[in-house]
Amino acid sequence: MIAIREPKDFAEVFKYLGELRREVGTAEFLRICFNLGKEPSAAGTWWKLCLVLGAASGLFVLTMLITVGHASFNTSSDGINWGIAISTYVFFALTSSGLTMIAALPLVFGFRQFQPVAKRCIYLAIITLVAGFSVLALELGHPFRMLWAMPTGMQVQSPMFWMGVFYSIDLVLLIWKFYLIWQEDWDSPLAHLLGAASFVCVIFASGMLGMVFGSVAMRPMWFGSFTSIYYMLTAALSGAAAIVVTSYMAYDFNRNRMPEPLKALAESPDLPKVFATLIGIALVMILTRFWTGLWSNLDGMEGFHALVRDPLFHAEVWLGLALPFWMMLSPSMQTQPGKQLIAAFLVLGAMFINRYEFIVGGQIVPMFKGNWVSSLISYTPSLTEWALTVFGFAMALGLYALGEKVFHLSAVPDQAVYPEPAKA
Amino acid sequence: MAKWGMVIDLEKCTGCQACTMACGMENSRLPGEHWQDVIFYNEGEYPSPQVKWFPRPCMQCENPSCVAVCPVRATYKNEDGVVLVDWERCIGCKYCMVACPYGVRFYTEEKPAYGGPDMKQVFKGEQGRSWNPPWRMPDSKEDWKHGVGVQPHDVVSKCTFCYHRVSKAPKGTADLDPSNPALREFTPACVVTCAPSARFFGDLSNPNSEVSKMIGNKNGVRLLDHLGNKPQVYYLTGVGGAVPSNRATNKA
Numbered sequence: 232m233i234a235i236r237e238p239k240d241f242a243e244v245f246k247y248l249g250e251l252r253r254e255v256g257t258a259e260f261l262r263i264c265f266n267l268g269k270e271p272s273a274a275g276t277w278w279k280l281c282l283v284l285g286a287a288s289g290l291f292v293l294t295m296l297i298t299v300g301h302a303s304f305n306t307s308s309d310g311i312n313w314g315i316a317i318s319t320y321v322f323f324a325l326t327s328s329g330l331t332m333i334a335a336l337p338l339v340f341g342f343r344q345f346q347p348v349a350k351r352c353i354y355l356a357i358i359t360l361v362a363g364f365s366v367l368a369l370e371l372g373h374p375f376r377m378l379w380a381m382p383t384g385m386q387v388q389s390p391m392f393w394m395g396v397f398y399s400i401d402l403v404l405l406i407w408k409f410y411l412i413w414q415e416d417w418d419s420p421l422a423h424l425l426g427a428a429s430f431v432c433v434i435f436a437s438g439m440l441g442m443v444f445g446s447v448a449m450r451p452m453w454f455g456s457f458t459s460i461y462y463m464l465t466a467a468l469s470g471a472a473a474i475v476v477t478s479y480m481a482y483d484f485n486r487n488r489m490p491e492p493l494k495a496l497a498e499s500p501d502l503p504k505v506f507a508t509l510i511g512i513a514l515v516m517i518l519t520r521f522w523t524g525l526w527s528n529l530d531g532m533e534g535f536h537a538l539v540r541d542p543l544f545h546a547e548v549w550l551g552l553a554l555p556f557w558m559m560l561s562p563s564m565q566t567q568p569g570k571q572l573i574a575a576f577l578v579l580g581a582m583f584i585n586r587y588e589f590i591v592g593g594q595i596v597p598m599f600k601g602n603w604v605s606s607l608i609s610y611t612p613s614l615t616e617w618a619l620t621v622f623g624f625a626m627a628l629g630l631y632a633l634g635e636k637v638f639h640l641s642a643v644p645d646q647a648v649y650p651e652p653a654k655a
Numbered sequence: 656m657a658k659w660g661m662v663i664d665l666e667k668c669t670g671c672q673a674c675t676m677a678c679g680m681e682n683s684r685l686p687g688e689h690w691q692d693v694i695f696y697n698e699g700e701y702p703s704p705q706v707k708w709f710p711r712p713c714m715q716c717e718n719p720s721c722v723a724v725c726p727v728r729a730t731y732k733n734e735d736g737v738v739l740v741d742w743e744r745c746i747g748c749k750y751c752m753v754a755c756p757y758g759v760r761f762y763t764e765e766k767p768a769y770g771g772p773d774m775k776q777v778f779k780g781e782q783g784r785s786w787n788p789p790w791r792m793p794d795s796k797e798d799w800k801h802g803v804g805v806q807p808h809d810v811v812s813k814c815t816f817c818y819h820r821v822s823k824a825p826k827g828t829a830d831l832d833p834s835n836p837a838l839r840e841f842t843p844a845c846v847v848t849c850a851p852s853a854r855f856f857g858d859l860s861n862p863n864s865e866v867s868k869m870i871g872n873k874n875g876v877r878l879l880d881h882l883g884n885k886p887q888v889y890y891l892t893g894v895g896g897a898v899p900s901n902r903a904t905n906k907a
Contacts, residue, residue: 300764302775306765308762313749371746371747373745377748386727391724391748447720448882448883449720449754449755531901594753599711599756599879599902601695602694602696602697603692
């Protein structure tokens with residue numbers, strides 16, 4: 232019987248797939264590929280769902296882009312320039328950065344109790360970044376032109392240029408780092424160097440993504456160095472939420488199926504404490520941002536008044552952040568698997584709303600359009616834009632399921648010694 | 656090198672939108688996509704409401720934020736002080752649109768700004784053009800490196816100060832005065848067509864140009880000057896004119 236898990240390289244993958252096809256025939260081979268294995272599994276179910284969802288949404292987006300072009304988006308020169316596609320990209324890019332930050336806890340800062348999630352974090356950071364880049368590429372007018380125009384232009388004044396530079400370096404470092412962990416190299420000097428470089432890189436990358444918005448003085452709802460800090464810290468929060476959700480997802484939302492090291496981490500209050508701290512920081516930052524926004528009479532800040540009247544904003548703050556904050560602080564709830572999962576799902580949802588509300592909300596005050604656009608701009612994403620968002624999520628989740636099936640994402644170094652988990 | 660700039664006398668401007676139409680015809684603009692526009696806005700409340708209008712081309716800023724943010728250097732400021740877009744470099748990221756305080760940049764691929772029919776579908780584009788307007792400029796004048804002509808798909812466009820006309824002006828010209836037959840064909844279309852002669856165009860770096868003198872003698876002011884972009888378009892307000900102090904949004 233042929234089986235594959237943790238192949239040494241891609242050659243081994245293709246060799247295995249070729250042999251499998253010869254052994255079972257093409258039809259059966261395709262069925263196995265669609266099911267992501269011969270036996271049903273949690274990863275296989277997610278893979279199938281995402282394959283269907285991704286193919287449907289991706290084909291729809293491509294058809295619309297080919298037949299109608301970007302006019303199928305509800306963005307406009309007199310309205311919202313950057314819509315939900317950009318906020319989805321930002322959501323994925325920052326989640327990726329956050330996952331790298333969480334991975335840095337054991338890999339850079341020596342908190343070994345977080346080692347069971349390190350490999351999964353790195354893998355997820357890669358695929359969320361790839362999903363984000365894919366959504367961005369479909370939003371851009373000329374994505375392929377960017378590949379030569381950016382390095383030949385060298386516009387070092389542009390935050391977007393540096394965002395591209397740092398996220399590209401980040402992706403390379405992440406893949407390299409994952410390769411080393413795949414080869415079970417956790418502790419070599421190169422592995423440590425890569426871990427540290429990768430951490431520094433995502434700090435710059437997420438900060439520079441914040442600066443894309445924070446550097447534009449004519450958009451006062453975004454302007455200021457606060458935005459970079461806000462992006463870095465909320466990135467860590469969405470990374471923490473993503474790793475909790477996916478760790479449970481890998482074991483069919485059942486903690487008892489987890490391997491011992493991961494189970495020990497899930498049962499200890501360490502991760503909930505980190506999680507609660509990050510939610511608390513995000514809440515304080517949102518409070519101060521809206522406080523100054525609502526207080527200020529500065530031209531262009533009127534959008535804050537509209538945002539607080541939006542039910543989505545309240546869903547984000549109360550349901551998506553305050554409730555999980557309380558759940559993860561409470562000693563009786565913080566280690567319960569159900570509560571951890573609900574908190575993580577709510578926070579992920581809140582972060583998605585947060586990116587949307589930040590990016591679209593920052594543009595709702597019209598930019599010198601007079602009575603042609605005399606009130607705050609209303610924007611609803613088009614079906615194509617929603618499909619692009621769904622495509623991004625299907626891609627991230629599908630690739631995650633694939634990784635879960637092929638790699639041992641809960642792997643820990645053999646010689647690892649775990650501190651006794653703290654009791655709740 | 657000249658430093659081209661414009662002076663608009665708001666006391667003379669009647670808000671007739673002839674400049675907007677002339678610009679649209681000269682530069683093959685889509686209906687509703689006004690590189691040059693006259694913004695109408697109202698300020699104040701009863702019993703002192705004010706209805707105003709304000710001609711607004713691209714400000715061709717000295718410190719253009721659109722140039723600084725463009726990640727691929729597609730937007731640039733040429734040697735004569737004009738901000739241009741290279742349509743063969745633009746990747747359509749729209750960062751320049753987000754960063755422009757004056758809202759004077761336009762993305763090609765959008766739903767019709769005026770409600771339809773979609774002119775891009777009625778006059779389908781050929782040879783890479785996003786559409787094929789029946790009144791477009793001669794092919795020989797089209798210049799995508801400088802953002803002149805009918806733009807290709809998925810790029811950002813903007814007022815070029817009629818680069819295809821102004822760049823042909825004799826070197827050392829102080830003012831491009833449309834009343835001078837020798838200079839008329841080099842003068843921007845909005846300046847040529849302005850019936851009350853509210854627009855003036857010349858070299859801001861030349862102390863003998865009329866535009867320099869007008870700015871100095873008649874207190875030329877710039878739009879949203881506090882942002883530091885330093886527009887090369889100045890306004891003369893006189894007694895009856897006014898430059899909006901903010902985004903001209905209805906705050907009532």
